[in-house]
Amino acid sequence: MRNRLLILVVLLCAGSLSYGQHHPKVSPDLESRDPDAQVNVIIQYNQAVAQRHIDAVVRQGGRHQATLAVVNGAVYSVPAKALAGLADDPEIIYISPDRSLSAAGPPPGPPGPPSPPQLVLDYKLQAVNADLAQNAGWDGTGIGVAILDSGITDRPDFHLDPGPSRVVFSQNVIQGGPGADDQYGHGTHVAGIAGGNGEQSNGAYSGVAPNVNLINLLVLDKTGAGTDSTVIAAIELAIHLKWQFNIRVINLSLGRPVFESYTVDPLCQAVEAAWKAGIVVVVAAGNDGRNNTANTNGYGTISAPGNDPYVITVGAMKTEDTASRTDDRIASYSSKGPTLFDHVAKPDLVAPGNEIISVLGDGTLIAEYKANVIDKNYFVMSGTSMAAPMVSGAVALMLQQNPGLTPDQVKARLMKTANKSFPFSSIAIDPTSGLTYTSYYDLFTVGAGYLDVTAAMASADTANGTALSPVATYNAQNGVVSMNDIAGKNVIWGTNVIWGTNVIWGTNVIWGTNVIWGTNVIWGSGLLSGFNVIWGTNVIWGTGVPTGELSPVAIYGEN
Secondary structure, eight states, X not given: OHHHHHHHHHHHHOOOOOOOSXXXXXXXXXXXXXXXXXXXXXXXXXXXXXXXXXXXXXXXXXXXXXXXXXXXXXXXXXXXXXXXXXXXXXXXXXXXXXXXXXXXXXXXXXXXXXOTTGGGOOOHHHHTTXXXXXXXXXXXXXXXXXXXXXXXXXXXXXXXXXXXXXXXXXXXXXXXXXXXXXXXXXHHHHHHXXXXXXXXXXXXXXXXXXXXXXXXXXXXXXXXXXXXXXXXXXXXXXXXXXXXHTEEEEEEOOBBOOOSOTTTOHHHHHHHHHHHTTOEEEXXXXXXXXXXXXXXXXXXXXXXXXXXXXXXXXXXXEOTTSSXXXXXXXXXXXXXXXXTTTOBOOOOEEEEOSSEEEEOOOSHHHHHTGGGEETTTEEEEBXXXXXXXXXXXXXXXXXXXXXXXXHHHHHHHHHHXXXXXXXXXXXXXXXXXXXXXXXXOSHHHXXXXXXXXXXXXXXXXXXXXXXXXXXXXXXXXXXXXXXXXXXXXXXXXXXXXXXXXXXXXXXXXXXXXXXXXXXXXXXXXXXXXXXXXXXXXXXXXXXXXXXXXXXXXXXXXXX
């Protein structure tokens, strides 16, 4: 226990170490590229991209591929040796690779069958009281939810009863046109959690907001892979289509490792642009909570763009196959904060994500995991990719009830009303390997708590300002770890009694004596000596990110 606590403090206590000699406006992960190789990069400027910007890159042997207006950026193919010279341009803010991201990483070992009969039961709605909201007549009517994923295969669960499809717009953003059917099997499942109506199951496997309109933006290919630039282009498209389809929510059940501060990461800047345009952005936290390659026991593994303080970042809970939420537990694979480089307190909240039943799509994922098919129409998957659309559906219900809510007010209400009753710890067993994992219920694991849809809809609290997730900071002089507002901005947290820190996160989650930030731990005499030993060796403060692939969704669950 002591080692685990010391390692977490390391995460909170330092800023990034020097990366050595490199251009400050060129991402460090570009340094190892062959100087003569062509690399696909995203260049962000301090103003809208103009022809002179493109011409300057072309003169250095580059080729313009696409403009990303939403981040004042463009995608180029450029010789690696030209990057440092280009970065000297005072109008360039940052140059980063057009990185790969993904929606799924199958677990180690061969696919195995799920464990019936538990998987034929589905308690995701009861766990968050969404069933009560639906019984009261709320179903998301009129709200548009953009699903940026591997596409949506149109199924009866996405149609009005009777009537046309509620998938009101589809575009293959990778190829720039129609043909946005799901060829992987992930996007359809995600869409069903947010907005399926359970037509093929007599309502048994309904989503959270069963009458929302779905905007299908395909950004992941048939292997579940995509790129930053494609997702950014889709976010830009969603903003453009906002008024036409009343898009109030973007769901991102995808991600990649964090390589730099969110303030220069183009993917993070894109989700911020959507947020500021009045669209709530919900992001999966990632599935790397078991990743101990950085000796942090899974802390510091939030994936991008879930590391951005604006968005709602969601971790995964297990319903334990019961309708009661009192026995629900965190999924040990759910990624934990704080975020790399910026130390933002994430996730923001948690929702059911383990062994979730939703609409069956088509594609390679389905073909590989045939044993997860339920009743020929539904499919079982686990991961924070499944937890995120639970929150997206909840947001749609909130906005149907109160269309005037801002994204920040939505986030604040969800976090304030989230259920904060958790055990001190729990143990999970991987059904494939048999390994056990211990999870602790601190704010870097469960955030502000467990999604409660009816409580959020019952809240009438409003406040001005932003709802940025706060930063965890360490005071080396007195050994205190605390949460601060970001860059002195006027944030909602702590500005008055309603939005006080203890109300949002709960005293047991932050400062309780039986959680990770217990008073004895903060003031313990052995804290600083342990910190001094570990600080210099932890890779989080080194030149890169923890090794090991981030997996924003898991196929199977855990016991």
